[in-house]
Structure formats: structure tokens, C-alpha cells
Amino acid sequence: MIELEGLTKRYDEKLAVNNLTFTVRPGVVTGFLGPNGAGKSTTMRMVLGLDHPTSGDVRIDGKRYDQIEDPLRYIGALLDAKAVHGGRSAFNHLLCLAQSNGIPAARVHEVLDTVGLTGVARKKAKGFSLGMGQRLGIAAALLGDPRILMFDEPVNGLDPEGIHWIRTLMKSLAAQGRTVFVSSHLMSEMALTADHLVVIGQGRLLADTSMADFIAKNSRSYVRVRSPQRERLLDVLHEAGITVVETGGGALEVDGGKAEPIGELAARHQIVLHELSLQQASLEEAFMRLTAQSVEYHAHSEAPGGTWAQPVPRGEWGADWKKGA
Amino acid sequence: MAMAHVIRSEWTKIRSVASTVWTLSAALVVTVALGMLISALTRREFDSMSPRDRLTLDPTFISFAGMSLGQLAMIVFGVLVVSNEYSTGMIRTSLAAVPRRATFLFGKITVATALALVVGMATSFLAFFLGQAVLGPHGARLGDPGVLRAVVGGGLYMTLIAMFSMGIAAMLRSPMLSLGVLMPFFFLISNILGNVSATKKIGRFLPDQAGSRILQVVPGAADDTPYGPWGGLGIMVLWVAAALIGGYALLKQRDA
Numbered sequence A: 001m002i003e004l005e006g007l008t009k010r011y012d013e014k015l016a017v018n019n020l021t022f023t024v025r026p027g028v029v030t031g032f033l034g035p036n037g038a039g040k041s042t043t044m045r046m047v048l049g050l051d052h053p054t055s056g057d058v059r060i061d062g063k064r065y066d067q068i069e070d071p072l073r074y075i076g077a078l079l080d081a082k083a084v085h086g087g088r089s090a091f092n093h094l095l096c097l098a099q100s101n102g103i104p105a106a107r108v109h110e111v112l113d114t115v116g117l118t119g120v121a122r123k124k125a126k127g128f129s130l131g132m133g134q135r136l137g138i139a140a141a142l143l144g145d146p147r148i149l150m151f152d153e154p155v156n157g158l159d160p161e162g163i164h165w166i167r168t169l170m171k172s173l174a175a176q177g178r179t180v181f182v183s184s185h186l187m188s189e190m191a192l193t194a195d196h197l198v199v200i201g202q203g204r205l206l207a208d209t210s211m212a213d214f215i216a217k218n219s220r221s222y223v224r225v226r227s228p229q230r231e232r233l234l235d236v237l238h239e240a241g242i243t244v245v246e247t248g249g250g251a252l253e254v255d256g257g258k259a260e261p262i263g264e265l266a267a268r269h270q271i272v273l274h275e276l277s278l279q280q281a282s283l284e285e286a287f288m289r290l291t292a293q294s295v296e297y298h299a300h301s302e303a304p305g306g307t308w309a310q311p312v313p314r315g316e317w318g319a320d321w322k323k324g325a
Numbered sequence B: 001m002a003m004a005h006v007i008r009s010e011w012t013k014i015r016s017v018a019s020t021v022w023t024l025s026a027a028l029v030v031t032v033a034l035g036m037l038i039s040a041l042t043r044r045e046f047d048s049m050s051p052r053d054r055l056t057l058d059p060t061f062i063s064f065a066g067m068s069l070g071q072l073a074m075i076v077f078g079v080l081v082v083s084n085e086y087s088t089g090m091i092r093t094s095l096a097a098v099p100r101r102a103t104f105l106f107g108k109i110t111v112a113t114a115l116a117l118v119v120g121m122a123t124s125f126l127a128f129f130l131g132q133a134v135l136g137p138h139g140a141r142l143g144d145p146g147v148l149r150a151v152v153g154g155g156l157y158m159t160l161i162a163m164f165s166m167g168i169a170a171m172l173r174s175p176m177l178s179l180g181v182l183m184p185f186f187f188l189i190s191n192i193l194g195n196v197s198a199t200k201k202i203g204r205f206l207p208d209q210a211g212s213r214i215l216q217v218v219p220g221a222a223d224d225t226p227y228g229p230w231g232g233l234g235i236m237v238l239w240v241a242a243a244l245i246g247g248y249a250l251l252k253q254r255d256a
Helices: A040-047 A090-100 A106-115 A130-142 A160-175 A187-193 A211-218 A230-239 A259-268 A283-299 B002-015 B018-048 B051-055 B059-063 B067-088 B090-097 B101-138 B147-172 B175-195 B197-203 B207-215 B229-253
Strands: A002-011 A014-024 A029-033 A055-060 A075-078 A148-152 A179-184 A196-201 A204-210 A221-226 A244-246 A251-255 A275-280
Touching: A002 A040, A014 A040, A014 A055, A014 A196, A014 A204, A029 A040, A029 A160, A029 A187, A040 A055, A040 A075, A040 A148, A040 A179, A075 A130, A090 A106, A090 A130, A090 B002, A090 B090, A106 A130, A130 A148, A130 A160, A148 A160, A160 A179, A160 A187, A179 A187, A187 A211, A187 A283, A196 A211, A196 A283, A204 A211, A204 A283, A211 A283, A221 A259, A230 A244, A230 A251, A230 A259, A259 A275, B002 B101, B018 B059, B018 B067, B018 B101, B059 B101, B059 B147, B067 B090, B067 B101, B067 B147, B067 B175, B067 B207, B090 B101, B101 B147, B101 B229, B147 B175, B147 B207, B147 B229, B175 B197, B175 B207, B207 B229
Parallel strands: A029 A179, A029 A196, A075 A148, A148 A179
Antiparallel strands: A002 A014, A002 A055, A196 A204, A221 A251, A221 A275, A244 A251
């Protein structure tokens, strides 16, 4: 369990992390989501005691990171796959880490095998591809067989096979009852791997919710209608008291409704339809709406925050706040 | 035991990078070879020297002539051992494994110092014996008064130079910046300050000037140095301690 309590990091005048309080629970994959520069990496560095918080506190099962004896046996992290001396072989890189925490050298061979780097174990790390470097970083994280794992953007720059491998690995680690805390700036990635979601923007906590709740709240459904008799259809829908949004390409969108009543309505008025389909707004959009609000919140602090869960007319993301909230 | 683990780990680190081997072997080869060359030149010129110069001839010190250049390789060793962590980003991995920064830094410095001491002593003894062999009849023997002190002192001097560089590198982090400060300092500034009469009194309290006093067996005729060989080495130790404490203080409060 990782507990953050009012965690704050200020660089000169900029607040990189602003009063974050949340808990990462064991046995699930917790996704840590935010746009680039939201403060995810800074937060993770503070968890590992690499950066000192300006105020607030991070506890790992009640302890500060530097109070943990042999921390690699307790929490394994991949923050930056490039944090390796390129002149050292993969084996020696892992060996020096293992020795520093009293982990037997045999374990180095095991993790090299797990990540599939046994064949290049004696090769210098500077010759590694991005994917191999990422695997080496994950090997280092797994070295101490830790109960808590933390990955910062682990799929960045990986090929599809590598991405699939990491997703499967994270799921299996969580299934073994471990705490898995993984950051990403891609909502779609989180939707596939995370059970719980922590969203930050501009260093602030925007959401701390289960993935299922987030989807239920944010996946707006709407009906898309396309007709050659567009004006007539608009009138008919308007008469029926149905709110319609016109979008580009001649399509109309009806929020929240079902397809059937619209189809029946059109049939009664003998309107030709070329398309009648139920659409699901993507989570990526919901995420962008959410984080766009955080920008707004900082730009005009008098504007009401926390409106992200309300349905927003479909269109370009952030169009709602451009119109003026 | 955390410290024992860190020392094993740092030993793996230091032996698994190429720079360790080439910096330390350069320190040894340059010091010994240049010392032999200067010794050979001295032997050839001996007959044309004034009687005064013959009397104050310090064969031990002559065989250490290569140290002024060889110490630069020791500086590079000391700088790279510490700043490699920063230039490669390895520091974040290292501190995540060993979050207690004193344990991390002093574990690393212990290992690097032990290695520098072994190589420094080997260099000093080799430079002495080969230098004396070249000097032939004008050479000194290890049993002569003050000679063993000077030879052991030579090994200690090389080690302390490496340690001082580690402290500076821990403060400055960047290898280029550290070398850019240390190289001109030891190669130029210290020599200039030590040889211009106006600044000589300050110059001789600089780490290399004070520390290298221990290399001399026969002090020059006009020697008015206010400290002896061990006193000079003591001054150098104070510089080293200051550099290491400064390095630790910055490492402790800085974000990695």
C-alpha cells in the first residue's frame, strides 16, 4: 500500500505536484493518469525518496522509503529505462543492484529469463534497443520479488508485442496480490490494464475512482442520425422535444437516447435515413475533458471546478469551456 | 549489514566499467614512465651540474617527477567514479536501491579509495625502484633516511588526489564540469600560485602543493615551508575531508 498525504512539490514558482492525497491499494492495478507534465513522474520520484517533497508525506506500508531495509525487496520501480550505465552489461547492472540489497546472484538469472534478456545478458546496455532497455528496467524492478511495483509509462516506445507483454505482466502481478501502480498519459492504455484510476492534471488530483465507475460516468452514449432530408428531420425531432446537436458531415447527434424511437419517428414522417447508430464517446475524450477542466481551473480560479462529470455537448474537446462555462 | 552490501555492489560497479581500467593504468604507466625519463635525463646531466645542485639532488623526488602528470589520470578516475552515476542517469536507480545517501556515497568512496590506494602504492613503489635503477650510482635506497616515508607518501598522495576529485565530482555532478575545474586547477593554477613569489605563501596551502611535500627527501636549500612532510599531508587530508563533506551535504539535500 502506498499512501500519499498532502504531497506537494514546488520548483521555484511552479507547483509540479499540488497537495496530492490518495492511496494505492494492493491486489489491483492502479492507473495513474495525466497529460504529459501533470506531475506523474515527480510524484513517483517522491515515492522513492529521490525527490524531496516541499510538504506532505509518502508512506509505504506506513514507512518512509529510506526507512525500508533493502527496499528493492519491498518495492520495485521502473521510472526511467535509461537510468543505466551504458558501459555496463545487463548482467552486471542487475548484479550490482542485487548485491546492494542482499539479493542472491541466482535471482539475476531468473529475472533476465523472465524478461527474455538471457541471450544478451553479457552485452553492454548502451547497445540495447528501447524495448530491450525497458525490459532491463522491468527486470530490475522484479529483482527483489517485491510486493509493490511501480512503473512510469512502461509501454512508451514499445512495439505491439512488448506492449502486450507488459499488460499481461502487470495483470499477473496484481493477480498475485501485489500492489501495482502504473502511470500513463493514454486513457486507452489504462482502460485495458487498470482496475482503479487516479487522474491528475497540473499536479492536482482530479479523480480517484474505480475504472468501472469512471467508465459508467464518462462514457456518454448518443445516437448518430444521417438523412438526405436533414432540415425536415430536424423539425420533426424538435417537435418531439428531442435535443439535437448538428455536427460536421451532415450528421445529427441525439444525446443519451435510444436509436429505436428516433427510427420510428422518422418512419412515421417518412423521412429517409442513411444512418441510425448508437455511439459511445471514447474514454480518451472523457479524460481530455477532465484534464482540460484542470487547465481552466488554474487559468480562472473563479470558475467553478469539478464540472467534468456533467454531460457535455459533443464536439471538439474543451469546446464547452471555450464557449464560456 | 547494509554497508557491506553496498560495498559489494560498488565493487561490482567499479570493476564492470572500462573507465576504471584505463584511468588507473594510465596513472601508473604515465607516472612510472615519465619518472624514468626524468631520471635518465638527470643521470646524463649530473656531471655538468654545479656542486650545489649535486648536494641538493633528491633522487627520490626525481623518480616521482611523473606524478604531476600521472595524478591527472587519478583525477579522471575519481571524477568518473562519482559523476558516471549522474551522466548516465544511473544515480536514480542507485538511490532507489540504496536510499540512505550517506551509505551510498561513502560506500562508493570506500571502494574507489581502496582501489586508488592499491594502484597509488604500486605506482609509487614502481616509480621509485625503476627511477633509482635508471639513476644508477646517484640513486637512493629505500632504507635511506626519509625515503620509505616519501615512497609510501607518494601512494597516499595519489589516493588523496583521487578522493579530493570524488568529493568535487559529488558536488558538481557533471564530469565535464568537474574535470574542467580540477584539471586547470592542478595543472596550471596551483603551479602558478606556487611559483610566483607574491602568491607562494598561499599557493603552498593548496592540496597538491601541501600534499606533495611528503615526496621530498632532501628539501631545497632555501626551503622555508612552514610545515613538514606529514603536516603537508595533513593539510591535504583537510582539503579532502572538506570536499567529501561538501559532496555529501549537497547529495543529501538535492533531488536525484
